[in-house]
Amino acid sequence: MAAYEPVLLRNKGVENSTALKVYESRGGYQALRKALKMNPEEVVEEVKRANLRGRGGAGFPAGVKWGFLPKDRTVTYLCVNSDESEPPTFSNRVLIEIDPHMLVEGTIITAYATRAQVAYIYMRVEFHEQFHILQKAIDEAYAAGYLGSKVLGSDFALECYIHRGAGAYVCGEETGLIESIEGKRGCPRIKPPFPAVEGLFYKPTVVNNVETLCNVPHIIERGADWFTGIGPQHSTGPKLFCISGPVNKPGCYEGAMDITVRDLIEREDMGGGMLPGKKVKGVLPGGVSVGILTADELDMKMDFQDPAKYGLLGLGTAAAVVIDQDTDMRSVLRNMARFYGTESCGQCTQCREGTAWMHTIARRIEADGGRIEDLDIIAETARSMGMMPGLSICGLSDGATYPLETIVKKFHSELEESIRAQSPTETDALAGAVGH
Amino acid sequence: MAWKVVDRNEAIVEAEGPALLSDAVREKIRSFFDRYETKRAALLPALHIVQDTLGHIPHQGMMEIAGLLEIHPSDVIDTVSFYTHFWTHPKGKKIITVCRSVSCEVMGGEAVLNEFKKQLGIGEHETTPDGKYSLVTEECLANCDHAPCVLINEKRHEGVKPENVAAILADPNNDRVTMERSTLFDAPGDSKARDSAQ
Numbered sequence A: 001m002a003a004y005e006p007v008l009l010r011n012k013g014v015e016n017s018t019a020l021k022v023y024e025s026r027g028g029y030q031a032l033r034k035a036l037k038m039n040p041e042e043v044v045e046e047v048k049r050a051n052l053r054g055r056g057g058a059g060f061p062a063g064v065k066w067g068f069l070p071k072d073r074t075v076t077y078l079c080v081n082s083d084e085s086e087p088p089t090f091s092n093r094v095l096i097e098i099d100p101h102m103l104v105e106g107t108i109i110t111a112y113a114t115r116a117q118v119a120y121i122y123m124r125v126e127f128h129e130q131f132h133i134l135q136k137a138i139d140e141a142y143a144a145g146y147l148g149s150k151v152l153g154s155d156f157a158l159e160c161y162i163h164r165g166a167g168a169y170v171c172g173e174e175t176g177l178i179e180s181i182e183g184k185r186g187c188p189r190i191k192p193p194f195p196a197v198e199g200l201f202y203k204p205t206v207v208n209n210v211e212t213l214c215n216v217p218h219i220i221e222r223g224a225d226w227f228t229g230i231g232p233q234h235s236t237g238p239k240l241f242c243i244s245g246p247v248n249k250p251g252c253y254e255g256a257m258d259i260t261v262r263d264l265i266e267r268e269d270m271g272g273g274m275l276p277g278k279k280v281k282g283v284l285p286g287g288v289s290v291g292i293l294t295a296d297e298l299d300m301k302m303d304f305q306d307p308a309k310y311g312l313l314g315l316g317t318a319a320a321v322v323i324d325q326d327t328d329m330r331s332v333l334r335n336m337a338r339f340y341g342t343e344s345c346g347q348c349t350q351c352r353e354g355t356a357w358m359h360t361i362a363r364r365i366e367a368d369g370g371r372i373e374d375l376d377i378i379a380e381t382a383r384s385m386g387m388m389p390g391l392s393i394c395g396l397s398d399g400a401t402y403p404l405e406t407i408v409k410k411f412h413s414e415l416e417e418s419i420r421a422q423s424p425t426e427t428d429a430l431a432g433a434v435g436h
Numbered sequence B: 001m002a003w004k005v006v007d008r009n010e011a012i013v014e015a016e017g018p019a020l021l022s023d024a025v026r027e028k029i030r031s032f033f034d035r036y037e038t039k040r041a042a043l044l045p046a047l048h049i050v051q052d053t054l055g056h057i058p059h060q061g062m063m064e065i066a067g068l069l070e071i072h073p074s075d076v077i078d079t080v081s082f083y084t085h086f087w088t089h090p091k092g093k094k095i096i097t098v099c100r101s102v103s104c105e106v107m108g109g110e111a112v113l114n115e116f117k118k119q120l121g122i123g124e125h126e127t128t129p130d131g132k133y134s135l136v137t138e139e140c141l142a143n144c145d146h147a148p149c150v151l152i153n154e155k156r157h158e159g160v161k162p163e164n165v166a167a168i169l170a171d172p173n174n175d176r177v178t179m180e181r182s183t184l185f186d187a188p189g190d191s192k193a194r195d196s197a198q
């Protein structure tokens, strides 16, 4: 296999990599200069040709999304999604820590391409150091004339602000994010209209993930053909993968989307294998919301197509966490159920009630108060919510469906065994006692 | 008896005493107005600023923010109540946030939480009697490569084991990041004022 040449993490390990001078000395902001010589439409076209699929979870092609903006618009906003709230995902954090100017440059080029006048970078509040790093990069970019009323002396004007969140998973959903910037509760909006038509302040708006935008300068600099030459068809371009849990080298690694989950865990230049004495029981390979794999399914490719073959929602955020053999699946089930139960914004009955009840039941199972039929109830509850059956406003409930249903299905015998091993007295005592 | 009709759409803002928000805080909040199309959009920054200054967002603070942003007080309350990072009652000077999501749990986060509970003598969502620490849990802090992880105010603590907890609590700078800072939400004179208060 030809050695992969890092693109997004190319400045990893470079001294003072967050400084403007260092970024410029390594070719930074050349793509912006090139983009400004093109028409905005040509920039959009190049990104379309590259088939840059969104890295935030849904995998929607960025160029196509930009193409949905109404032609006759006068105001356009760009929102950069740096909420990074999906467990166990941290690639946006790593990008900002290593190369904040790559994000700033990607943001400027994207704003130019979409004719946005203001870019808001929505950043989760727990990112403190990252906030200071990025704000410093933005300040430097203003001082150097990359941002402001005349970007590099051109007629293109762009203001860029960081908008800090306040602790809510659902604000990572694009319309929840928009509501949150507007100063409201982060409750997602009913779509359509999609943000491209009616988004922030009810104006045409583009929402993209940090990693998606970090790819943009490279596409402009090296061209769409270079980009589509990396990785398998339909899943092209450089990609960040996160690996956490009991592996030797948890971290964020870059590669083409031709690696498998096993590669991510075991390759020496990636996870480096399991910690001594630890064995894989299961893997949540794409953030928690795509569902779980068993130890027999590690050959799944980390691309946009393969996960569906394993009953998963998709590639998600390409962030894998390994569950080892010493971890009780009942606690993983409860952890998932609690996450969605507490993070549901509560607008949709199925999501609010479904996630809350699944949490109640999962706690009951974990507390040795489960019943065999609880597993079916969880699976059925999970199936009866979500956008896909048309029952909810946002994808949070689909995200809840997949891990809960796949855990119950793929680890049925373990869970069943645990329930059968409970002592009957405890079952009786706890079955009624565990409420919300 | 005739009914007296009250227009419920009018904000009824009763001043509860002298202004709580200082001129400097008001100025800082106003400095965000230019960034957005509506004044309401400056609400999250305003709440951050007030909470950073006062330690929490008291009722009167919400009323005064409403006045500044020219929105209804209930809109402010509505937003405050949605986000876990805003609180309307005092908490400890330092907030210890233990991650409870999957990577941290698999790597032993629960034992770390229990050790904090034991050493501080408080439970989750509680504050020590001296007002120094509050203990909370949060979902994934996007730091999973260093699980189990803990955030104390701004500072990340990585790969925390129960046996590290005592040393972390003994460190007076356990909530401080050691880097050049932007002052966006910092309380005026924040770090010096806090140093002398400790």
Ligand SMILES: Cc1cc2nc3c(=O)[nH]c(=O)nc-3n(C[C@H](O)[C@H](O)[C@H](O)COP(=O)(O)O)c2cc1C
Binding pocket: A053, A054, A055, A056, A057, A058, A059, A060, A062, A081, A082, A083, A084, A085, A086, A169, A170, A171, A172, A173, A174, A175, A207, A208, A209, A210, A212, A213, A394, A395, A396, A399
């Ligand atoms: C509940 C929920 C949470 C989400 N959280 C994030 C997030 O933290 N970061 C992100 O980029 N996208 C998140 N998304 C996806 C966004 O809605 C949106 O698809 C994405 O930001 C678009 O950017 P992209 O096309 O560049 O991927 C979330 C979606 C849902 C339903």
Ligand code: SF4
Binding pocket: A170, A187, A188, A343, A344, A345, A346, A347, A348, A349, A351, A352, A392, A393, A394, A395, A396, A397
């Ligand atoms: S699906 Fe859940 S999180 Fe999404 S809008 Fe409905 S209730 Fe809120």
Ligand code: FES
Binding pocket: A087, A088, A089, B099, B100, B101, B102, B103, B104, B105, B139, B140, B141, B142, B143, B144, B147, B148, B149
């Ligand atoms: S799971 Fe704890 S930081 Fe992500």
